[in-house]
Amino acid sequence: MAKPGEGTQTELVAPLSREELSVVTANLRFALENCPVDGGVLTEDGSASSEESVRSLLKKLEAAKTRPISLRDLPNGEVKLLKAIAEYAIKECPIDGAMMLNSGRFISKDDLRSLKQKLDALPQTTTTAGRALSAVEILEQEHRLILRVVNLLPTIRRNVDAGVVDESVLPSVVDFFTAFTDGYHHAKEEGLLFPALQLRGVSPRGCPVGTLKLEHQQGRSLMGTLKSAVEKYSEGDPGAASAISSVLKDAEDLYTTHIWREDYLLFPMSGKVLPSSDQEELTRDSAKVQSKFGSGFLERYELLVDKLERSANQTPGPAQPIGSRVPIVSS
Numbered sequence: 001m002a003k004p005g006e007g008t009q010t011e012l013v014a015p016l017s018r019e020e021l022s023v024v025t026a027n028l029r030f031a032l033e034n035c036p037v038d039g040g041v042l043t044e045d046g047s048a049s050s051e052e053s054v055r056s057l058l059k060k061l062e063a064a065k066t067r068p069i070s071l072r073d074l075p076n077g078e079v080k081l082l083k084a085i086a087e088y089a090i091k092e093c094p095i096d097g098a099m100m101l102n103s104g105r106f107i108s109k110d111d112l113r114s115l116k117q118k119l120d121a122l123p124q125t126t127t128t129a130g131r132a133l134s135a136v137e138i139l140e141q142e143h144r145l146i147l148r149v150v151n152l153l154p155t156i157r158r159n160v161d162a163g164v165v166d167e168s169v170l171p172s173v174v175d176f177f178t179a180f181t182d183g184y185h186h187a188k189e190e191g192l193l194f195p196a197l198q199l200r201g202v203s204p205r206g207c208p209v210g211t212l213k214l215e216h217q218q219g220r221s222l223m224g225t226l227k228s229a230v231e232k233y234s235e236g237d238p239g240a241a242s243a244i245s246s247v248l249k250d251a252e253d254l255y256t257t258h259i260w261r262e263d264y265l266l267f268p269m270s271g272k273v274l275p276s277s278d279q280e281e282l283t284r285d286s287a288k289v290q291s292k293f294g295s296g297f298l299e300r301y302e303l304l305v306d307k308l309e310r311s312a313n314q315t316p317g318p319a320q321p322i323g324s325r326v327p328i329v330s331s
């Protein structure tokens with residue numbers, strides 16, 4: 001059973017239920033009637049709300065009673081507005097018992113906290129202005145998903161060392177780094193971004209591109225080693241656990257450094273080196289590559305990461321909580 005306020009990627013993709021839709025629309029109506037909506041609510045990026053934007057969003061969501069809508073269907077600007085209004089209502093308005101649904105149930109602050117946490121868990125698909133993310137912004141966002149797995153590696157390693165690792169975890173880690181990180185994410189960097197930079201004079205062998213390509217190769221090699229160690233582990237080879245633990249530590253170090261290099265060196269440099277026409281072309285080419293993988297590819301790996309987080313945190317033994325991150329837990 002899901003704890004209050006927690007939602008899985010499945011729930012985010014699924015259409016909002018009638019009850020959830022009622023909570024969202026009641027929240028917006030309450031804000032229009034009771035809170036200083038026009039300019040009185042600031043979204044997380046500092047934009048002030050307007051009564052017109054709230055009314056327009058309310059109209060759109062009310063129409064969803066006949067045409068199902070999921071939270072993922074909403075552009076970022078609307079998600080941010082919903083978050084800001086839910087947060088404002090939780091903090092400032094006497095919500096508990098002040099709003100009643102058609103079912104006769106009163107909305108509590110827990111309903112609004114649950115809504116806000118679901119909204120917080122949504123991946124960004126557009127900018128605040130509603131513009132689709134650029135190819136580089138998408139790569140940057142994919143790093144966040146990769147880092148969620150990298151952050152689990154110390155716990156998985158401890159579980160391997162203690163012999164309490166769930167049997168599905170290690171093949172999932174190999175699958176994630178092989179198919180998503182390398183086959184999808186690195187493939188876009190090597191097939192599109194690096195060549196675009198080279199055309200503008202960036203050396204393919206120097207820093208940072210040469211180093212990054214080398215790190216991609218190191219990642220491939222580590223996953224090859226991990227895959228064979230996992231196979232031996234499942235066959236009961238007594239030496240396989242220490243080999244797995246060692247590769248996981250190397251992968252953690254490699255991807256932490258690699259992603260830092262790209263976020264703080266490669267991507268800012270790309271913004272300066274590539275003129276806007278190149279960046280637009282890169283975004284179009286990136287969309288074509290992504291469409292070849294199918295619309296469910298990214299969601300499949302988001303679900304895999306959710307599952308890995310649940311498994312790593314639920315495994316008994318010496319596993320430790322992962323920093324301050326709040327795991328997404330489902331039933």
Ligand SMILES: [Fe+2]
Binds near residue numbers: 186189216
């Ligand atoms: Fe990379």
Ligand SMILES: [Fe+2]
Binds near residue numbers: 139189262
């Ligand atoms: Fe990357």
